[in-house]
Amino acid sequence: MSEYSMNHLYDWIFHYNPYEELWYATPKEDYMNFFGKSDKTTSKKSKEIQTLITIIFNGNENMSN
Numbered sequence: 001m002s003e004y005s006m007n008h009l010y011d012w013i014f015h016y017n018p019y020e021e022l023w024y025a026t027p028k029e030d031y032m033n034f035f036g037k038s039d040k041t042t043s044k045k046s047k048e049i050q051t052l053i054t055i056i057f058n059g060n061e062n063m064s065n
Helices: 003-009 028-036 049-058
Strands: 012-017 022-027 044-046
Touching (some): 003 049, 022 028
Antiparallel strands (some): 012 022
16 A cells, blocks of 8 residues: 555544444544444445445545445
């Protein structure tokens, strides 16, 4: 991965939920709502973390909501 790509991940928090068997990626500015209020409206989710990374790199906001 290039440094440019890695910079895209800096603004995201990744969390694995073993009960749902899903990975979540939440924008850093929304992590308090994600963990405090269980608000997942701005989060992406997928069974594979690599899928989330690809979505973030590609800037595809419509996938995996």
